[in-house]
Amino acid sequence: MLEFLNISYGYNNRKILNNFSMKLQAGEVVSLLGPSGCGKTTLLKLASGIEKVQQGEIKLDNQIVSSNNIHLSPDKRGVGYVFQDCALFPHLSILENIFFGMNKSEVKLQTQKIKKLMDEVNLSNFSNKYPHELSGGQQQQVALIRAMASEPRIILLDEPYSNLDSRLKEKIRDQMLHLLREYNISALLVTHDPEEAMFMSDKIGVLNNGFIEQFGSPIDLYLRPKSAFIAEFFGEINIFDGIVEEGFVNTVLGTFSCSKKFNKNKVKIVIRNEAIKLYSDKKKFLKNTNKNKYIISPYIGHVMEARLLAGSTLVHLSLKVNNSDFHIHARIPGLNFFNVNEKVTVCSDPSQIFIFKQ
Ligand SMILES: Nc1ncnc2c1ncn2[C@@H]1O[C@H](COP(=O)(O)OP(=O)(O)OP(=O)(O)O)[C@@H](O)[C@H]1O
Numbered sequence: 001m002l003e004f005l006n007i008s009y010g011y012n013n014r015k016i017l018n019n020f021s022m023k024l025q026a027g028e029v030v031s032l033l034g035p036s037g038c039g040k041t042t043l044l045k046l047a048s049g050i051e052k053v054q055q056g057e058i059k060l061d062n063q064i065v066s067s068n069n070i071h072l073s074p075d076k077r078g079v080g081y082v083f084q085d086c087a088l089f090p091h092l093s094i095l096e097n098i099f100f101g102m103n104k105s106e107v108k109l110q111t112q113k114i115k116k117l118m119d120e121v122n123l124s125n126f127s128n129k130y131p132h133e134l135s136g137g138q139q140q141q142v143a144l145i146r147a148m149a150s151e152p153r154i155i156l157l158d159e160p161y162s163n164l165d166s167r168l169k170e171k172i173r174d175q176m177l178h179l180l181r182e183y184n185i186s187a188l189l190v191t192h193d194p195e196e197a198m199f200m201s202d203k204i205g206v207l208n209n210g211f212i213e214q215f216g217s218p219i220d221l222y223l224r225p226k227s228a229f230i231a232e233f234f235g236e237i238n239i240f241d242g243i244v245e246e247g248f249v250n251t252v253l254g255t256f257s258c259s260k261k262f263n264k265n266k267v268k269i270v271i272r273n274e275a276i277k278l279y280s281d282k283k284k285f286l287k288n289t290n291k292n293k294y295i296i297s298p299y300i301g302h303v304m305e306a307r308l309l310a311g312s313t314l315v316h317l318s319l320k321v322n323n324s325d326f327h328i329h330a331r332i333p334g335l336n337f338f339n340v341n342e343k344v345t346v347c348s349d350p351s352q353i354f355i356f357k358q
């Protein structure tokens, strides 16, 4: 459907994209995640034809639309674009914005569909209003409908929810996903919010240093991250340095097994906050729990602080080892009561621990 092949791109001799390749299949929603300034918007501009490629190729439905010597203009690509800053024309009404650039027969053809779409997102009464009379969220919905109006092959969405509060964001991205599915439109969504990417996408690509560091399903990236950078992108982590001896590495949270091919190597041990379990009563824990499932820290944790964060509790712990003091974060599901200075047994779930060669 949409394919980037070995794209390299820079501004004023500063390289931003370096041999970037990625493929999006028909009907898929794919998210592109990456830190600010890594080149996400640049990729969308290249796919839409707003910018010309410097090296590499872009294909739409197996047809080359961008290369060194081919450049199909944006209006001939059948690509819808929802810009990072929304960008409705302020002097045009909502309907005029949506139909902008269409001829009379196209408007006639699309009117019923647009009416239905406006209805679905409760905007029917806003057709003749102007953008400044709509909230930020409503303007985002109009921008999406505008992008869908011309029946694009694919929609490019550049952080479409970044200006919205978190509740509204959840509602609107849910509506967007249903609209994309209902009309079977493929989408490439740019975001730096991993939860948003996981919510919306069939596949996720994480962009780092100009190329895709990992591409796969949300579950793949969460459960099988290829680097500490990827693991950290999908949630808060605790990270330790260690050296592998005979297939094991020691940390303050216990001894973890890892591949023998890492023997004598320096490694980074990444432990997700939610991999850590805490127990106030060690005896009870040892009696009731399958000890083999968890790695138990040889050190006692002291609770420094515990904060309820909506669906989970974030506990700050201190583990004293000789003269050093290790600060660990644990995220425990639900409401939990831990007192400051309480002593706890600290365990980790090995399935949420990742070890990377340094
Ligand atoms: N027209 C331009 N001229 C020069 N440099 C540019 C131009 N557009 C973007 N850049 C630079 O290229 C880099 C990538 O920009 P881009 O807008 O693609 O990043 P992004 O990943 O979308 O970031 P954000 O998440 O902040 O939107 C940035 O360092 C930016 O400063």
Ligand SMILES: [Mg+2]
Binding pocket: 040, 041, 042, 084, 158
């Ligand atoms: Mg951007």
